Amino acid sequence: MKCMRFMVLIALFVATLTVAASSDYWLVRDSQLRSKPIFNSGGSRIDQGTAVSVIKSDGVWRKVSAPGGKTGWLPSYELRQSAGVVTQKKDGSVLGMLIRSTSRLFGRSASEDVEQGVVATIGVRGLSEEELKQSKPNYQRVDQIKAWASSAPKARKAASNAGLKAVKVAEIQGASS
Amino acid sequence: MKYCMPWIVALLALSATLSANAFDLGGLGDKLKEAEKKLDKAKTKIEQVEHETRFIRGDVSDKEERSIGRDLAATLVNAAPPVKNAALQRYVNRVGRWVAQQSSRPKLNWTFAVLDTDSINAFAAPGGYVFITQPLFLLLENEAQLAAVLGHEIAHIEEKHHIDALQKRSGSQLLTKGLLSASRDKLDKNNQKALDKLIGAGKQLYTSGLDRGDELAADRKGVVLATRAGYSPYAMLGVLALLDGIDPSDKSMALMTHTHPAAGERLNALEPAVVTSLTRYANQPEVASRLQKQQAKLLK
DSSP, X not given: OHHHHHHHHHHHHHHHHHHHHHTEEEEOSOEEEESSSSTTSOEEEEOTTOEEEEXXXXXXXXXXXXXXXXXXXXXXXXXXXXXXXXXXXXXXXXXXXXXXXXXXXXXXHHHHHHHTTXXXXXXXXXXXXXXXXXXXXXXXXXXXXXXXXXXXXHHHHHHHHTTOOOOOOOOOOOTTO | OTTTHHHHHHHHHHHHHHHHTTTOGGGHHHXXXXXXXXXXXXXXXXXXXXXXXXXXXXXXXXXXXXXXXXXXXXXXXXXXXXXXXXXHHHHHHHHHHHHHTTSSXXXXXXXXXXXXXXXXXXXXETTTEEEEEHHHHHXXXXXXXXXXXXXXXXXXXXXXXXXXXXXXXXXXXXXXXXXXXXXXXSOOHHHHHHHHHHHHHHXXXXXXXXXXXXXXXXXXXXXXXXXXXXXXXXXXXXXXXXXXXXXXXSGXXXXXXXXXXXXXXXXXXXXXXXXXXXXXXXXXXXXXXXXXXXXXXXHO
């Protein structure tokens, strides 16, 4: 068992290294490859799923090179480092659902997996509108989750272990207010 | 006025009873007992009216809110059970509690859980219950994104959006005083009826969604909470961009599509506020490794 865990960690570590070395990013949605690191600076359309390499960072902006020799700026949050953990296993139903629903995101190869029948069951269990409407309260189940609750000191310690520090941040206003 | 009326009615009833029988000394004891009964009945009625009035005003105690939340949360977890992985659940609780500590309600009994379903979504129930579905958890790239999603739900609870919506849509009839203190195993007919109404209204809320304004406000507040907790302020933008990239007609997205403004719209509303106001926190960490370790365990 311990050995298994160790192997998984090694595999994760290697996967992380591979991702970091290739510096491949995916565009998570259709966007504009901007000529300057400014939101309304104009630019050419770049499709969701396009793989890009990051050349330079400037605050929230990333200068990227895209296929066809194009370069331009994208906001960092539209980029995702490779497909990450999500694509590491392709035989589970949960993952199959993810691949299917994000097939546009993860490119053609993931769609092909689904088409080849790697994923047998695709459906929504549990929290569809219909199932929610039929649901009745299950108090035993909801009271069981209390056992996992964290105390404030434990949460603070875990945050501190990851180098997180609480800071004062004022509320932000919406565009209309 | 609604507040005083029952008292006036009770006093009038009592004085009428007493004056009519003032000279009938022989039956005075019985009459007094009868009057006491009427008074008790009137008091109960007053308590219920006071309770309903408080509910209409939005003045719901933390204990009452938790009781309502437990009913609604119990309905959600019946539809989708928590994932049986204590290490994962404890991890999500530590992250969630840390974010909740940055809110104005750090002392609530915050309880978080990952739910086993194929649906991509997250839910909050009054009193501190927060749920994220397993597929949404798996789609996240780092802990900052988890903190942002949980922060959005914590914001709904902090602002009592569900309580407000229940009040607006269903009025005071939802809550009887007896229901809040009664054990759910032994409800009498009236309380059972009241509970059914509350559960019905809750399900209606989870299948039709909160107001658009509440969702956008929770996006802003959630980002602020996660940023206060020390995470990158851009994490929620990343989650919304990711959701925007998923086909909204996909079954896994059906309920979220139906109950929330489109992810692209939410991103467009949030982006200017975050980029202009929170840039100074841009270097705060995303903490990828801990989240990815839990994801890997789930996919084993």
